[in-house]
Amino acid sequence: MTATDRQSHWQTVYLTKGEQQVSWSQADPQPSLRLVESVATSRDAAIVDVGGGASRLVDALLKDGFHALTVLDLSGAALASARARLGAAGQGVRWIVGDATVWQPEQVFDVWHDRAAFHFLVEEADRSAYLDRLNRGVRPGGHAVIATFALDGPEKCSGLPVQRYDSLTLSRTIGPAFELVAQEPHRHVTPWGATQSFQFSVLRRL
Template identity: 60%
Template sequence: MSDRTTHWQNVYATKGEAEVSWFQDSPTISLDMIRAARPDRDAAIIDIGGGASRLVDALLREGYRDLTVLDLSANALDTAKKRIGAAASTVDWIVADATTWRPMKTYDVWHDRAAFHFLTDPHDRAAYVERLRLAVKPEGHVIIATFAPDGPETCSGLPVQRYDSASLAAQLEPDFELVETRSETHRTPWNSTQAFQFSRFRRRGS
């Protein structure tokens, strides 16, 4: 296993779902931005670094039928599967690193609230963006949330790269066009706050 995989396997083996700083009972902004992309209920949606996130639960409740969750940690995905129950069998669960994964299909919506800001090496960021190009359909949407410029400098003991919408857009150009951005002050389970930015991009048609 890579160092990244080992780290996240350990996190989810030793901490409960609501014992991590990024826990959200309801992923409101993510849902709003997915709705704004206007995918139909058969649209292919992937959550990158989804881990034990409750976004997939919410999307299932809203009737989406082609859902994929990708994460480095099998432990994280197992937590989500157990929580969801029988409906988990309708979701495609992928244990992989988003920088080395080989997409087997294309997606209408790519969502990431967890992975990109941990990629502090430019080579890893370039590899991630190459997967975006392979995996997102022309006119498809990409939603990436990262720590904002005034957000934390580390998370889960790891350094992060902070962004505003402009600096994030510079990472994705020229293939992806910024459509909207939103700010969030995330409240952790222990009542501290973290500044996030959410940006939605549209893949330029080919």
């Protein structure tokens, strides 16, 4: 799938379903919020939410006093939904419509968060392009908090195949520039009551 195809797919998803009708919707963005806050060095930490869409993680981070926030997503409709929800509170957030495999980070971040974007990259070239951005986009000593479907999680999501991981296979895929420092299983309950198995990994940039 090309970057253009991915963007068209996710734009259609958000335009036809909306924030509350997608499987990954969360009213309370856990454990993402807790894990991001566990590695953020201060409320001045530069944080990027890759594939953040209409997630409420940005809301929670703003409420907790973080202000150097960037949200990147393929879908402009998803970001517009989040911006409208936040209103004036979101004016200081940097909103970027883009694909993580072609995006060029203009700064380095203290924390890179990705809940369920990386696992859609099933082709090696796309994973390599994402990892190039990850390596350039996280400062030495910074952290990546990356969640994917676990080995017993779904094989598809929103009609697309995914690559499932445990923390060790994810760490090996990401490569030697990062070390795995924490891991956590998570059972996500969708808005219609189905349960999905995720794994969350916290990795430190060496």
